[in-house]
Amino acid sequence: MHDERRIQATVNGAEHEVTVPVRLTLADLLRQKLRLTGTHLGCEHGVCGACTVLVDGVAVRSCLMLAVQVDGHEVTTVEGLADGENLHPIQQAFMDHHALQCGFCTPGLLTSIIDFLGQNPTPTREEATEAVSGNICRCTGYAGIVDATLAAAEALRAEDRPR
C-alpha cells in the first residue's frame, strides 16, 4: 500500500514535476524533495504555525496538507518572498523592528502576515496582534512582530500610491 503519484506544482515561481508517496506532507515535499528548508517543522500537528506557507496566495499549515493536494497549484515559501536582492517589505520591517531572534518561527510568520495584509491592508494594532496569534514565537515577546506588521502595512500602502 505504498502508493505514489506524479504531481506538478509551481513553487516560488518555478515549475516542479515530481513523484511522491501519497502520504508525504506538503512540508516534507518542500523540505526533503525540493530542499527548501526555510519552512520549519515545530509541531507537525497544526498548532505552532512554523510550517505556514502560501498555497495560491492563502496561508496554510503545510504539515496539515498532503503533497498530492498541491498538484496543479502554486506554493510560495519564505524563499520566494524577496525579489532578488530586494527584501519583501515585511522582511525589511522584521529587520527594522527586531521581529526575530532565533528565526525559527519567522518563515511561518512572514507568509501568515502577507496573507493577512492582503485581506486587511489597514489593520489596527489589535487586529495585527490577533493576526499573528496563530504562530508561536518563544523569543521576541511579539511586540516587534506587531510593530513590523504595522510598518509593513504602511510600506505596502505607500507602494500602491500613484507616484
Added chain:
Amino acid sequence: MKPAPFRYHDPSTVDEVVTLLGRLEEAKVLAGGQSLMPLMNLRMTGFDDLIDLKGVQELQGITVTSDQVTIGSMTRQRACEHSDALAEALPILREALGYVGHPQTRNRGTIGGSLAHLDPTAELVGVASVLDAQIIARSTAGERRIPFDRYPEMTFVPDLTDQELITEVVFPRWPEDHGWAFEEFAPRHGDFAIAAAAALVSLNAEGAIDRIAVALLGMSEIGVRVGDLEQEWRGQKPSEALFAGVAEHVRRFDATPDIHGPAAYRQHLAGVLAQRALRHACDRAGSRLHA
C-alpha cells in the same frame, strides 16, 4: 513519513464518493484536514483508504434564501467568514468563526468537516445547535436529513454511518432584526474553548421576547440548549434578572472535571458566558428594533 500508509482517492463527484464509501471497509474522508491530519501525523487514527474531497465541486457553495441558508459541506470556513450575504443572514456564524482556531486553519477547515469531527467544544457545533441546523447526509442508500438535536451521539461520534457523507448543512434563518451573540472562554485566543455560549433572540414591537434560543458548549451534553426556559421567557422583557436566571439554570447542567478544573468551574463559567451572551443578544435586538 508522518502518517502511516494508505491508499489515496480523489473523486470528482458525490456519487463517486458514496460509491467508494459503500465499497471500502476502512476508509476515512479528508475535508479540510485541520482535525484529521493532526490525528494522522500523530498516528492516532488508522485506516486503509483516504478519500480526498477537494475535487468535489458540488460540495462547495453558500445559498441564501429568505428563510434558510444552505452551506455545502466542503465550503471553507474562510469563505463563510468573508461572505457578506452570510453575515447578514446568519450574523452569529461570523462571530463564532472568529473563535475557530486561527486564520491559517480557517483557510482550509470546512463547515462539514468540523461538524463531522464533532469536537464537543467546536464553535460550529454551538452554532448548529442554537440555529436548529439540519445535517444532510448521502450514501448509496439515499439521502438523510438529520436534525441537529439528534445528531451528536457522544464526543467525536455523530449519528452518521461509515458509508455516509455530509453533503450540506441547512440553517433556518431568524427574523431580520434578531439579536445574536457568541461568547467563549479559552486559555488563549484560538485554543479549544473551555466553555462557550451562543444566544439568539427576537423581540416583538413592544420589546418583549418573541423567540429565544441559547446553546452551551463545554457541558456534558454536546451543544445543550436551555430547553424549557426558551418557552417560559416568551412575552417577558429582557432584564438583568432574566440574564441572571439563565446563569443559574445553566450552572445546574452536568459537566465533567478535567485538567482545566473541576466540574463546578465549567458550570460557573458556562453560566457567566450564557448571561453575557444573552445580554449582548438582547442589546443587539433592542438596538435593531429602534433603528
